[in-house]
Amino acid sequence: MPVDLSPIDKAKYVAAKRACDYVESGMKLGLGTGSTAAWLVRCLGELVRDEGLKIKGVPTSTRTAQLARDVGIEVISLDEARWLDLTIDGADEYDGALNLIKGGGGALLQEKIVATASDQMIVIADASKKVETLGAFPLPIEVIPFGWQTSKALVEEALVGMDVMGATTSLRMNGQAPFITDEGNHILDLHLNRIGNARQLSLVLNQIPGIVENGLFIDICDIVITGYGDGRVEVHDINKGEVDETRYDFLDDGNIFADLGD
Numbered sequence: 001m002p003v004d005l006s007p008i009d010k011a012k013y014v015a016a017k018r019a020c021d022y023v024e025s026g027m028k029l030g031l032g033t034g035s036t037a038a039w040l041v042r043c044l045g046e047l048v049r050d051e052g053l054k055i056k057g058v059p060t061s062t063r064t065a066q067l068a069r070d071v072g073i074e075v076i077s078l079d080e081a082r083w084l085d086l087t088i089d090g091a092d093e094y095d096g097a098l099n100l101i102k103g104g105g106g107a108l109l110q111e112k113i114v115a116t117a118s119d120q121m122i123v124i125a126d127a128s129k130k131v132e133t134l135g136a137f138p139l140p141i142e143v144i145p146f147g148w149q150t151s152k153a154l155v156e157e158a159l160v161g162m163d164v165m166g167a168t169t170s171l172r173m174n175g176q177a178p179f180i181t182d183e184g185n186h187i188l189d190l191h192l193n194r195i196g197n198a199r200q201l202s203l204v205l206n207q208i209p210g211i212v213e214n215g216l217f218i219d220i221c222d223i224v225i226t227g228y229g230d231g232r233v234e235v236h237d238i239n240k241g242e243v244d245e246t247r248y249d250f251l252d253d254g255n256i257f258a259d260l261g262d
C-alpha cells in the first residue's frame with residue numbers, strides 16, 4: 001500500500017480492509033464500484049496473491065471488472081454465478097436504518113441487481129457518507145435514452161403529487177454529451193435535499209415508463225463499515241443491532257495492523 005495516503009483514502013482503506021474479514025475462500029462475491037470499492041478490490045487482490053484466497057467476483061461495472069482482473073481476481077458474470085454469498089460496495093449516503101443512496105458513479109442498476117442477488121450486502125464508506133435523512137446527495141435515476149425528456153417530465157409530475165418542495169432534475173453530462181451507463185442508458189440526478197419517505201419515492205419512481213431503476217437501496221444493506229482517517233473503523237450490523245469498533249495503526253510502509261484490544 002502507498003505510504004502517503006490522504007485521511008480520506010486512509011478512511012476508505014481501513015473500511016475496505018475490515019470488510020475483507022467477512023470474505024472466505026470459496027465465496028462468490030459482488031464487487032462494487034467507486035473509489036472505496038476500488039480499495040476493496042485491491043485488498044482482495046493482495047489476499048488472492050499472498051494468501052491464496054480463492055474467490056470469484058461479479059463486478060458491478062466495466063471499471064471494476066478491469067481492476068479486478070488487473071489484481072488477479074477471477075471474474076465471472078452474474079448469470080454464471082446465479083447467486084452470491086456477499087456483495088461489498090460503497091455508497092453516497094447511508095442512514096441509521098442502513099438505507100442508501102447509490103449511483104454517484106453511475107453504476108446503480110448493476111449494483112442493485114448484484115446486491116439483491118446476494119445473501120448479504122456490506123457497505124464500506126468514510127464517515128462523510130453518514131446522514132440523518134437521505135437526500136442531500138442528488139438521487140440518481142437510470143432512464144432509457146428513448147424519450148428521456150418525457151420520462152423526466154413524468155418524474156417531475158410525480159414529485160408534485162408527492163408534495164416534494166423545490167425539487168429539480170438534471171441530466172448527468174460527460175463533458176458536452178449525456179453520460180452513458182454500462183447498459184447504454186442516461187442518468188437523471190434528482191435534487192431533493194431531503195427524502196422524507198424513501199420507500200414510497202423509490203416505488204413511485206420505478207412505476208414511471210422509461211425509468212429503469214433508482215439509486216435508493218431500501219432494506220438491502222445488512223452491514224455498514226465506516227472508516228475514519230485516524231484508522232478507526234465502526235461496524236454497524238443491522239441484524240445484530242450493534243456497533244463495534246476496531247482500530248488500525250498505520251505502519252511506516254503504509255500497511256496497517258489491527259489493534260483488537262483496548
Ligand SMILES: O=C(CO)[C@H](O)[C@H](O)COP(=O)(O)O
Binds near residue numbers: 033089106108111
Ligand atoms: O454508487 C456508487 C457508484 O455507482 C458508488 O459506490 C458511490 O458513488 C460511492 O463512491 P465512492 O466510494 O467513490 O465515494
